[in-house]
Amino acid sequence: MLARTFMASPDKAKRGIPSKEDFNLWYPAIVEIADLVDKRYPIKGMDVWKPYGWKAMMLIDGLTRAEMDRTGHEEYNFPLLVPEDLLEKENRLVSLLKKAREEGVDPDELRLDEEEAGFKKEVYWVKHAGENELELPMFLRPTSETPMYTMFPLWVRSHGDLPLKTFQIVNTFRYETKQTRSFIRVREIHFFEAHTAHKDQEGADAQIEEDAVIVQNLLHDLCFPAIVSKRPVWDTFPGAWFSNAVDVVMPNGRTLQVATYHHYKDQWAKAFDLKYEDTEGQSQFCHQTTFGMSERMLGAVVGMHGDDAGLIFPPKIAPIQIVLMPVAQHLDEDVIPSINKIADTLKSAGYRVKVDDRDLRPGAKHYDWEIKGVPLRLELGPRDLKSGQFVLSMRTGGKASHDVDELLNVISDSLDATESELRNRAAVHMEHLVLDFPGIEQSSDGWKLTKPLEDGKVYQLAFDGNDSDAEILEKATGLTFLGDCIDSYNEPQPCAVTGRMTTRKQHLARMY
């Protein structure tokens, strides 16, 4: 009977949130229901950030800025517009590099259908200013290599100017023609990019290692794991010597590239004439790296941690960490002052809190804050005032009374517990989504999988083949190689195609 009453209107109970089982419905619904964005702005792929979503993004940026500060990067802000002739410079570089690569790399590593490199096809153009057509059109940055590397040579003169470690957090624009999805594929991208210049390759090597640590620190705070891979040659950023990418496995088994860091060696420096004078008075080209991340990080947080009841924010980036709910305040005039006092105590201790004194029944408030993913909810009513306690509900589950005297300890422990619970869940989730590749065999009528693959999974395998071997696998599975995983196998395994023993671990996945 009780269950019946409770289930009386399941749609209403869930505010229309589809089950997360159906991730492709759940994700777009939750970003709007939780009030992160409003998708109704009339341009495809350009959502309006609502305050709650923007705050979460700002907190992620805050973590990034702290890492930049720790590692001695300085924040810049470059113009949004880039004159067309600079694109020509970049195109020249890309075609030169393409040629160089074709000459210098094992032909097996190249793909014939390699697409025209760069972002040329997806830039927005500014061709008029007022009434006049511009003699030199400008485009909106799809990324900032070009504008930044135009300025770097003016700033770098001597070895004393190096390393130059810069970053900026800005919006970039890409004209996506495919289906867009909030945070995951958008046309105006909230983008972080770090660009560095070093004296030599070793300097750039060290930077790449530092980038790897920064990514791990961020992933730790966001409470989920990721697969870090060196992208295959054919999937390397134009102009890069190599590209490392960080992929998060979303619940539908698709991988989402949330960060990349590229080692450029001195290739871009040669195109942009970025030189310095060394201690011997010799002119040398710099070696450069870039490191990019975007609002996709927030998309990964939403996808990784949310559940059927809504979002769950990791405490480090929760716009509200603790919501305080006065209960039955009309029955006891001390309720409001007492809860305000608790709020002040928590604020002074550095927590992000909100007192929800709306005239609603407590249940409605609980559901509201569950949808928004607030990690902790604290209730205080007349009963608690008498016993000197408060009631604490955790978004990850569980509810208990605690002494007010213990407030700060309880909150601190509960937020820690939330973080470790989220990390555990994310790890379990990865285990279910990443499977061992069953194997592939050559028969008279071509290559056949030894066992059919499951939909919505990522497959890991030992692989030591060349590009045509990779294509055999991609064709047979319909999946894409992420590249050489940074975590290789401890013991050599036979390569899935060639049978050669190797410790190289690779993943096959469907990418966003």
Add this chain to the structure above:
RNA sequence: GGGCCUGUGGGUUAGUCUGGCCUAUGCUAGAUGGUUUGGGACCAUUUGACCCUGGUUCAAAUCCAGGCAGGCCCA
């Protein structure tokens, strides 16, 4: 790039095929007043919509054309 589909209050939905009793339905959200408040309360009153521009017609939310916006599938 090629093909298919859709557009009704803030959200969701009925009505469109078969033009007229549509002065446009239900739910939800919003406003006002009152009763309520320890896991989704209720009563009363109330605001609010046919994507845009043309066309056909005595008559268009409904049919036609174009535009804009959104979604899906294939390369």
